[in-house]
Amino acid sequence: MTLKSEPFVVNLGPQHPSTHGVFRLRLTLDGERIIDADMVMGYLHRSMEKLAEERTYTQNIPFTDRTDYLAAMTGNLAYVMAVEKLMGIEPPERALWLRTIMSELQRFASHCMAIGIFANDCGAWQTPVMHMFRDREKILDLFEMACGARLTLNYMRIGGVSRDIPPEFIPAARKLMQDLPRRLAEYESLLLDNEIIVARSRGIGVLTPEEAMAYSVSGPLLRASGVAWDIRTADPYAAYDKVDFDIAVGTSGDVYDRFVVRLAEMRQSLRILEQALDMMPSGPIHARLPTATAQPGDAPVAPLALRPPVGEAYARIESPRGELGFYLVSDGGPAPFRFHIRSPSFINLSALKKMTVGVTVADAIVILGSVDIVVGEVDR
Amino acid sequence: MTFLAPWYDLRDLGNAVQALLDRIRDWGAPDWVPYAVSSLIGAVGILLWVVLSVLAFIWIERRVVALMQNRIGPNRVGPAGLLQPVADALKLLLKEPITPRDADRILFWMAPIVIFIPTLVIFAVIPFGGRMVLADLNVGVLFLIAIATINTPAVFLAGWSSNNKYALLGAMRTIAMLISYEVVQVLALLAVVLFAGSMRLGDIVAWQQHYNVWIVFLQPLGILAYIISGAVEINRSPTDISEAESEIVAGYHTEYGGIKFGFFYQAEYMAGFAIAAIITTLYLGGYTAWGLEKWVPGWALFLGKLYAVFFIYIWSRGTLPRLRIDQLMSFAWKFLLPLSLVNVALVGAEVLVWDETGVSANVALPIIGAVNLVFCLVAVVAWARLLGHGAGRQRGRRALLTKEVGVIHFEPAEGASPGPAGIPAAQALRRRSGQA
Amino acid sequence: MDDTGTVIAFWLLAVITVGSALMIVAVRNLIHAVVFMMVSFVGIAGLYLTLSADFVAVTQVLLYVGAISVLMLFAIVLTPGGSRDNAETFLRLPALALTVLLGATLAYVAIDTDWSLADRGGFTDTASAIGDALLGKYVLPFEIASVLLLAAMIGAIVLVRPEASIEEAEE
C-alpha cells in the first residue's frame, strides 16, 4: 500500500518580494516542505561579458558597476586589477590605500543591505532595513564626495583611481568611524539576541565545510561554514597586507552564522578603515600608463586606447559577497578578447538547492536571504 | 429640563438614545419603532466609528511605524498627510476590479464581503458604555468566539477561489493557525468567565467595577495568551505568516485588488479593533476605571484603552520578525495550550476556595492576583526553559576571529539536521579532526 | 410566538435554511455545496435563536460553521481535483422517491399529531441551566461524550498518519 500525495509546484519569482530581483526559484512542495528546488536564472541577463569584448578596456569599467550594483567599488576594483595585471602596471601607494578605504566602505554598505534584507526576509517588516539604510546612506555620502555618484560609482581607473578625495573626506570619514561602532553594537544587540531571529535561522540551511568547498562557495557563506578563507589575507591586494585585521569565522555553517559573520566583518571593516585613514600617504593617485602611440592599420578604435600585450590574467578580490574574479584574455587589441566574471553571487547560489531541499518555504526564503545574491551579478 | 438633561449627559451616550426613545414612545409609536430606531442608531454609530477609526489608524500606524524606521511617513496629502487614508480608499475604489481568469468568480467576489461581516458583528456585543451596547447577549463570550470562527471559512474561500498557489498556501496556513489558536483563546476567556461567573460582557465589566479590580491583574497569563492569539487572528507580525509578504506575497488575498482588497484591509483593521475591544472589555475593565468613569465619559475611557491595546499590535509590527509556521503551531500546542489549561484549573480552584471559605474580596483578590502573577512568571519561564527556549546557549553567539588562513573550525549547531543528501555533520567533524 | 419580529425572522430563516439545503443538492461544485451547507447551518442557528435557545445557537455556529465545515473544505482540498463534482449515483430516482415519501410522512405526522403544548414563554438563561444539567443530571453522558471525542481525535490522527511514521514507530 503506497501513500500518494500530490506535489505542489510553486514558482517563487521571477516577480516575488523576496527573490531580490528577477530570479526564479521553482519549488516542489509537499505541504510546506520543499522536496525539490530548481533555480531558473537569466531574467536579468544583459550579455555583459560579450558586450565587453566590443569595448575598450577603459570603457568596460562602467559595466562592472552594473554587475553587483550594491558593491560597485569592488566590482571596479577587481576589473582594473585584472587589467593592471595584464599590463603589468603598478598603481601608486596612495591609490592602493584609497582602493582599500573604498572597498571597506563598500563592504560595510553592502553588508548593511544584506543584513537588513535578511531581517526583512525573516519577516521584520522593513524596520531593520530602514535602520541599516540610515548608515548605508552616510557611506554613500562619502562616495558622492569622492566621485560624485552614489550607486554606480565608476571610481577605479586602470592604474589608480579617477580622482583624489576632497579635503573634507577624511574628517567626514573619521566622524562616521566614531558613529558606526555604536550603531553596530545596536544592531548586534537588536538582532543577534532576538529570540525569533535565532529560532528562524539557527540550524537552518547548514553547509558543512566539505560541502561549502565542494560547491566552491566563497565569502561570508564559506566563512560561516568554519573555513577561514579570505582573499584579503590569503592573496593580499591593494593595501591589505599593511593593515591588521581578523577573519571572521562562523562555526555552524547555518544561516545564523552567515549573519553573525557579516556583522563581525563589518566591525573588522571599521578596524581596517581606521588604520587606513591613519596610514594614508600622500602622493599621486594614478600611475603613468603606456599610451598607445601606434594604432595598427586603420582600425576604427578610440584614440589612446590601451592595448595590453597578448596574454591572459585573472585577478580576484574579496568582494562583500565572496571571491570576485575577472578573467581577461588580450589579443593585443584595444578590447579584451575574452572577458569573464567569476561572480560570487552566481556560484554561491549553486549551493541553494542543497540547502533548501528538505526545509520549509519560509526557511528557503531565509536561506536565500542569507546567500545574499545580487541578481545583476548572477545573470550579468 | 427633565427632558433635556440626559441629552447632555455625554458620560453615557446610551442615555441620550434612551431619551430619544422615550420621546418616540410618548408620541405613541408602536412597540417595534423604538426598538428598530435604537438598533439603527447603534448599528450606524458602530459602523461610523469603525470606519473613522480604521481611517485614522491607517494614518497613525503608518506614521508610528515610520517613526520607528527613521522615516517620515505619509505627509503629502492634507495637513501632515492626514488625508492619505482617504486618498488610498479613493484609489482602491476607482481601481479596475480584476478577477483572475480561472478563479471561482462567485466565491472570489463573495469572500471579501463574508470576511467583513463577522468582524463587524463582534462589535454588537461589546459594551462601549454602561448602556451603549447593541445586544448584551447572555452568552456574549461564547458569541465572540463563535463569530470569530466564521472568519476561517471566509479566508479559506478567498484563498481557494483565487486559484493561486500563494493564496492557497496562505489559506491553508491561516486555517491551521486559526484553529490552533482558537483553543488557546477559548481557554483564556474561560478563566475570565470563571471569575465573573457570567458570559454576559456587561456582567463581566460590572464585576470588575464592583470589585475595583481589572481582570488583567488576576489573569496575567490569560491576557498574554489572548494578545498573542489575537495577533494570530489579525495577521500581525510576529504571527503574520498567513500573509507573510516575504514568503507568499500576500497570502490569501494575493489576487485581490481594488475595492475587494480594500474590504480585506478594512476587515483586518476591524478585526484588530475587535480583538482590542475584547481585551479592553474582559481584562481592562471596559468603560470603567476605578471611579474615573463618574467624571470622564465611559466610552472615552473604553476607546482610550482600546487604542492603547491596538497600539501594542502596531508596535509589534514595527519591531518583530516573523515566526515560521511550525514554530507558531508548536508555540500554540506545546506552550500556550498546557499553560492555559493549568491556568484554568488554577483559577477554578481559586474561585472554589474563595466561594467555600467566604473570605472578603479585599483579602481574596490580592492573594489571587499575587498567586496568579507568580504562577504566570514561573510557569512561562520554567516551561520555556523546559522546551529549550530562552536559554543562553541559543542566543547571542558571536563569530570567531582568527588570522590563520585555511583553518577549519566547525561544530554544528544543536538540532541542526543535515540535508537529505548531506554528510552528517558530526561525521564530517570527526573526519576533519582525524585529518588535523 | 406571535410577535411580528419572530414571525418574520422565522420565515426568513426557514427559507434560507431550506433553500440552501436544497441548493446543496442542486449545485454541481462540491465547494459551493459546502458553502451552501454553511449558510444552512447559520440559518439553523438563527432558528435556534427564535426558539430562545441562545447557547445552542452559538454552539451551532462555533462547531458547525467554524469547525465541521472547515474540516469538509480541508477534506475536499486534500483529495484529488477530479472528484470535486457533486454528482449523483444511479440511485438517484429511488432515493428521490424515498426521501419525498419520508419527508411527507414526517411533515404529516408533525402536523397531524396533537402535541401536548405548554403555554410557556421563551427561556431566559439557558447557558447556566445547561451547565448545571451537564454536570449534574447528565454527568455520565457528558463524560462518555468526552471520551468519545478523545477516541475520535486519536482515531482520526491514527488514520491519516503517513505509513512511514507507523513503521518508524514499530521499529
Added chain:
Amino acid sequence: MSVDLEHYLVVGAILFATGLYLALAKRNFVGVLMGIELMFNAANLTFVAFSRFVQSDDPLSGHVFVIFAITVAAAEAATALALAVLLYRVRDTIDVDRIDLLRW
C-alpha cells in the same frame, strides 16, 4: 400570524429529507457526509423546538441532547473525513460508487 411547533417540525422534516437524499444519492464521500450532517441538524432543530413548546418537567433536556448530538457530530465528522483522506490515499478516489469491494 404566529409561528408554532408545527412550523419548526416541518422545516426539520424537509431538512431531514434533503439530508437523506444527499446521503443516499451523492457519489462523493464528502457529499454523503454533508447529508448526514444535515440530518443531524434536522434532528437537533426538532429537539430544540420540542424543548421550547412541549410540556415537560425539565424543558432544557432538549438543549442538553442537542449539545450531545453536536459533540457526536463533531467526532463523527473528524473520523469520517480522516477516512475520506485515507480512502483517497489508498484507493485514489473518494467516489462511493467505486469503493464497494469491501476490502482495501
